[in-house]
Amino acid sequence: MHPAFSVLVFTVMSGAGYGLLTLLVLGHLSGLAQLQNSAVLLSGGILSLVLITVGLLSSTLHLANPKNAWRSFSRFKTSWLSREAVFAVLFYPFVLIYLAGIWFGGSDVTGIPLLAGIIGAVLAMVTLFCTSMIYASLKTIRQWNSSLTPINYIALGLMSGSLLLATVQAIISGDLSGTLQVLSLSLLVLGAVGKLVYLFWIGKPAGSTINTATGFTQASVRLLDQGHTSNSFLNNEFGYTVEANKLVRLRLLMLVLAFVVPFLLLLTGSSTLLVVAALLTVAGLLVERWLFFAEARHVVRLFHGDQTV
Template identity: 45%
Template sequence: MKPALSVIFFTVSSGAGLGLLVWLLIASLMADHIRMDALTFYKGSAIAALLITAGLISSTLHLANRKNAVYSLTRWRTSWLSREGLLAIALYPLAALHLYALDNGLPQVTPVTLWLLVALAIAIMFCTGMIYGCLKTIPRWNTWMTPAKYVLFGLMSGAVLLPAVLSLRPAEVGPVGKPMMAILLLAIGMVFYVAYLLKHPRKTHLINDALGFREGNVRLLDAGHSHGTFLTNEFGFVLARERARLLRWAAIVCGFVLPLLLCYFSKWFWTASVICLIGLLVERWLFFAEAEHVVRLYHGQQRVLLPVPC
């Protein structure tokens, strides 16, 4: 698949913002233990809102017709994209209600809105992953690991951002402790990503399958066009093996290893957050670049969904 930079930025930015929102809300329940004052909570909420909103706006840049953004919201019964959009829109008034309840001292309302926001943020990340995970035409994506990865990496990047936000507290509160949740999720995320890379597909789709031939050696004699088409441009993206291997290592090192080391051995939480987001951008670019649509079988490719060499 041809990677779309706007979608890559959207999935990483909104995932980090939603993950940060989840951990801010949970941390607000433990304000005495974490020592998070109201001003720091609002600063973190503003950063989360900025990441989510920037991601959502960037996602519309991938649409050829901007009106499609409106039409897509009407297909919620069958479309994960529509469900994601509707849930993302619902997030804003619910967040506003939660902040209003906090400001006006409504203890009977805040627990309800808090856990609804947590559930809604996780549901949005799940829907984003299912947009790609439900596509049987791209077998590499069609696995439970795709939505799980989107949720896990969103929560992970948000957990790395949380100590950076806590570092904005007044100096008299004291230094931020070791962010064990971020360290734990970075370790889990790294193991999960390596397992995702090493996962071999159960079936390799051949050009014979596309034409319904069980025997023989099928090959394309004529592509039917002399120039590139939309299908070959969008779905015929080829990534060199050596370049893919280098980018995988860059994603592992920047997305997981360096942030984990920085969180464990230093207080450079903002640096860890930026490096983590860069690594996830590389990982998400690979996610699209390595995907093989079965339509490529009709344009001469002999097979799709080859095992990923590490």
């Protein structure tokens, strides 16, 4: 699949924003001392809204007619994209009520603002899950049609969100909370393990072939004529191919940027290095998401000359 940069920005930024907001609310509710600071809560909450808004706006840039984006709300019963759009919009008023409660009443929020924060955190995870299911529900792409896809989307969203939360807390409070440091380190390890399992799984020589696509599994089948004699939208979008060596190098770069270096920087507890770690993680996840699309093989490629997908 051809990776659209706007979709990469959308999935990475919104994922980090939803992860940040979820961990912020959970830390606040659990009584974590460093997250009882209204300045940390407001800064983290505003940062999450900025990331999510930037992500959602960028998601419209790859549309042929962005003005028709409103149509994504019309198929809630059957479309994960529609569910994502609905929950993404519902998320905003609850989070704004929660942050308004903190703004006017400090960190000791109760009643409606507290309930709104809880609902906002739930909606954040639901929206992130819906985003992942847009891809995981596609049976035509073996690399996406797996429970590993939503697991990785949620794990990486929480991982990047935890680094951003630790960074905000360290900058405002002056030192990094030991609890947030351990949480971020744990989520970095969890995200790395999940991604490695996914990479191992998609690397297996399995999936659709021209035999399984036609149902003739006991005979040798070959394509006599391709679907088109010249390039088309399908060739350019679904027939996107990258050299294997380049993919391996990008995988290594992604692992180093998104997981290894941030893990080492996080161990230092330095506020300055935490900013670097958070930025490297976002950069690494942009590479990860590029690979997520570039390594996907749509079954329609069989119609255009590929013997295996």
